[in-house]
Amino acid sequence: MxxxxxxxxxxxxxxxxxxxxxxxxxxxxxxxxxxxxxxxxxxxxxxxxxxxxxxxxxxxxxRELPLTRKNIIQRDNNCCQYCGSFNEKLSIDHVLPRSRGGRDEWSNVTTACLTCNVMKGNRTPQEAGMTLKKIPFKPLxxxxxxxxxxxxxxxxxxxxxxxxxxx
Known part of the structure; x- marks a missing residue:
């Protein structure tokens, strides 16, 4: 039951x-x-x-929800936020790259398959011509x-x- x-x-x-x-x-x-x-x-x-x-x-x-890999992947429904693939190995991508001042924050990290993460590289999604499926947010x-x-x-x-x- x-x-x-x-x-x-x-x-x-x-x-x-x-x-x-x-x-x-x-x-x-x-x-x-x-x-x-x-x-x-x-x-x-x-x-x-x-x-x-x-x-x-x-x-x-x-109690604030910790920013961990598991929580980020769970928030993004185990899916690449660029291409939408489910069955790929996922990595954590910084929307604004760390090398450009991007921080480890809920609003700046998202899940990406390895292919999309490499394609995006050290650029913002706009510069790479990629769009996010869902804007990153902090879960309640x-x-x-x-x-x-x-x-x-x-x-x-x-x-x-x-x-x-x-x-």
Missing amino acids: GQVLVLNASYEPLNITTWRRATVLMLKGKAETLEEDSSHKLRHDTLLPTVIRLRHFVRVPY SNMSFEAKKQINSGRYKEWSKYVIGWS
């Missing part, structure tokens, strides 16, 4: 939990159901929740990656309207 996306009172994704834990939160009155899975029913014709929202706001300390949280995996698997399409930035 399924997993449940837990949203804060402000509709911000908090975590992914089991349907049992979600049901307990709802029975205690701490959460409400926003989306249900019509193909699975619990006892007494109760539908299995897929998205719940907490009734009271939970303060979560802010690691939670977005987990939810994105579930959305892309096709199991939880209804989550996409609650996870901002992943369409």
